[in-house]
Amino acid sequence: MTGSAAETLTESEEADTEAAPRSGAQLVVEAILAQGVDTVFGYPGGAIMPVYDALPGSGLRHILCRHEQGAAFAAAAYGRMTRKAGVCLATSGPGATNLVTGIADAYMDSVPMIAITGQVAQPVMGTDAFQEVDTFGITMPIVKHSYIVRDAADIPGVFAEAFEVAESGRPGPVLIDLPKDVQQAMAKAATSPAREAQVIELDDDGLRRAEAAIRDADKPLFYLGGGITRAGATGDVRALVERSGIPAVCTLHGNGVLPTDHPQLLGMIGMHGARAANLAVQECDLLINIGGRFDDRATGKLDTFAPHAKVIHFDCDASEISKLRHADVSVHGAMRPAVRSLNPEPGDISAWVQLGIARREEFAPRYDAPGEGVYAPTLLRELSLAAGDRFVAVPDVGQHQMWVAQHCHFSRPEAHLTSGGLGSMGFSLPTAIGAQLAEPDSTVVSISGDGGIMMNIQELATLRRYGIPLKVIVLNNSRLGMVRQWQELFFDGNFSEIDLSDNPDFAKVAEAFGIEAFTVSRRSEVAAGIDRLLAAEGPIFMHVIIDPAENVWPLVAPGKSNSEMMEGGR
Amino acid sequence: MSLHINPNTRRGTIETFTIISDDVNGTLRRIWTVIEQRGWSVRSLLVEETEGGVETRVQVSPTGKGRSVETLRLQIERLVNVRHVKLERRSREKPSRWKEIPHAAVI
Incomplete structure (x- = not known):
């Protein structure tokens, strides 16, 4: 780290020091507490044992997850909910x-997180010592920044800087690798100069050019991305959209920036986006991207994306501007002041607005599916409406993830925690645990498929241990549903390794973990199941049997334009 | 075993950056990682200590399609210990100002 002095003390020096020297491990705990963190997630092991030795009585609550991956997801959930870095701990x-x-999931979704890892002692680093890997090197491409602490005296400064880096600008994960001897060394904290906060001046020229472009446009459209939430700019963007009268679409991570039933929102765009939203993007003549990164799942074939549109791009990360889609007008910098300073005065766009409204109604999803089996989109919609404004959906990855995005009602972006960039199966349960601990009064629901739940099912033990009042739903189609859908549509029905019909009885598994559980297999049981789920005071598990042949619609085939949406099924 | 050098890489555009960064262990490795991760390859690299920091001069060529050198410049510039990145020269010819160092020699 920059400018910190090495001040590890010899025994004789310790006696001369006014401030009592402490172990590196104690300095770690103090440094975490100094950031206002009250809860960390982790799993102990040999090289991180000194830190665990310093935890009892420190005032720092430790949640023992049952796998380090669970700890990382849970810590990142803290970041997703609060915009403050969550902390996870693991051994070497x-x-x-x-x-x-x-860590990679947090990096892809720009989530602030501090990952602390033990490392073998410095004298044996590089000797293939027991449980030694180059953590710094392995994680380098997936962190915003990383440190190997070489001197215990640097710990307070490194931690302060790490939190600042993780939470500022475009947030991201920061790794701190702590050799065991550094944790054990006695040291007085070194003073280090505070890192200068980066100040990006408001781009007045960009704002004025953006206003001119909006005045000249006949078919302007807002494109709302996940950066809005990361910047804490949801309220400012809502106000901007409403005072402009311009219709809006959102990305997967932009869900909830406008409430799902907002009259100006045409829906989510992209591979499984709403038809009204995708058509609006394809026809607009001005796309105002706020905090989106033109991800390929959102744009489809990039060459044909928004072919008639000029682009205005607001982003705090300059490297995102014109990375994939040329920005005719860029507004780089902090989002909140930029959005507040924009005065959009579009001309007469009433015909364009009416077209969007008409299409949204015409292409609205239908919930009158035939049959007696459980129709997952209906269940998810009813669940979100029943849970109300404190609802937080945490889907895993796969078909149900898209059904959640398409059919749940979100009152705010934090109501939808999803693994958008990395698409990590196993995400839901530990993330939901972190979210529930971050917001104890919210109705957090973990929603997984039968594939994803098996990837971190051990975290049911964490639920049980801490009595976390989480609601867990498993939508079980006995298949890897999204892979099955793609094999059906794009691989000539050659179903390869997607059959999970030998799944365990998930309700019994949950009960074995000591969690109340029940199974819903018929549509007539859904309403009562939702009521039971929402009424539970402790952790509860609802196992739902759904149709293995159900697909997610609409769908833009990979490599195709968003104007070429496939429809099928019901 | 023989090494095969992708002819497309060898024929590609060569871009030259001058990067001023803090003198911190890991920064050079981080710069290299970003270049390789973002669809470019490091062709040659020189590092010199300067007053209070390090100056790295690096030649890169694209390995991915449609990569913008300006985007790469910004992706390097946003690294924590990097102070300034200058795109020194844009050329489809091999720059003659300083000799290219074989990749293996740098490693």
């Missing part, structure tokens, strides 16, 4: 490598 070697998926 396998502990560190088990964190990797969670």
Whole structure:
């Protein structure tokens, strides 16, 4: 780290020091507490044992997850809910490598997180010591920044800087690798100069050019991305959209920036986006991207995306502007002041607005599916409406993830925690645990498929241990549903390795973990099941049998334009 | 075993950056990682200590399609210990100002 002095003390020096020297491990705990963190998630092991030795009585609550990946997802959930960095702890070697998926997930979705890993002692680093891996190197492409602490005296400064880096600008995960001897060394904290906060001046020129472009446009459209939530700009963007009268679409992570039933919202765009939203993007002549990154799942074939549109791009990360889609007008910088300063005065766009409204009604999803089996989109919609404004959906990855995005009602972006960039199966349960601990009064629902739940099912033990009042739903089609759908549509029905019909009885598994559980297999049981789920005071598990042949519609085939949406099924 | 050098890479555009960064262990590795991760390859690299920091001069060529060198410049510039990145020269010819160092020699 920059400018910190090495001040590890010899025994004689310790006696001369006014401030009592402490172990590196104690300095770690103090540094975490100094950031206002009250809860960390982790799993102990050899190289991180000094830190665990310093935890009892420190005032820092530790949640013992049952796998380091669970700890990483749970910590990141804190970041997703609060915009403050969540903290996870693991030992060296396998502990560190088990964190990797969670770190990568946080990186892809720009989530602030601090990952602390033990490392073998410095004298044996590089000797293939027991449980030694190059954690710094392994994680380098998936962190915003990383440190190997070489001197215990640097710990307070490193931690302060790490939190600042993780939470500022475009947020992201920061790794701190702590050799065991550094944790054990006695040291007085070194003073280090505070990192200068980066100040990005408001781009007045960009704003004025954006206003001119909006005045000139006949078919302007807002494109709302996940960066809005990360910047804490939801209220400002809502106000901007409403004072402009311009219709809006959202990305997967932009869900909830406008409430789902907002009159100006045409829906989510992209591969499984709403038809009204995708058509609006394809026809608009001005696309005002706020905090989106033109992800390929959102744009479809990039060459044909929004072919008639000029683009205005607001982003705090300059490297996102014109990375994939050229920005005719860019507004780089902090989002909240930029959005507040924009005065959109579009001309007469009433015909364009009416077209969007008409299409939204014409292409609205239908919930009158035939049959007696459980129709997952209907269940999810009814669940979200019944849970109300404190509802937080945490889907896993797959078909149900898209059904949640398409059919649930979101009152705010934090109501939808999803693994958008990395698409990590196993995400839901540990993330929901972190979210429930971050917002104890919210109705947090973990929603997984039968594939994803098996990837972190051990975290049911964490639920039980801490009595976390989480609601868990498993939508069981005995298949890897999204893979099955793609094999049906794009691989000539050659179903390869997607059959999970030998799943365990999930309700019994949950009960074995000591969690109340029940199974719903008929449509007539859904309403009572939702009532029971929402009424539970402790953790509860609802196992739902759904149709294995159900697909997610609409769908833009990979490599196709968003104007070429496939429809099918019901 | 023989090494095969992708002819497309060898023929690609060569871009030259001058990067000023803090003198911190790991920064060079981080710069290299970003270049390789973002669809470019490091062709040659020189590092010199300067007053209070490090100056790295690196030649890169694209390995992915449609990669913008300006985007790469910004992706390097946003690294924590990087102070400034200058796109020194844009050329489809091999720059003659300084000699290209074989990749293996740098490693």
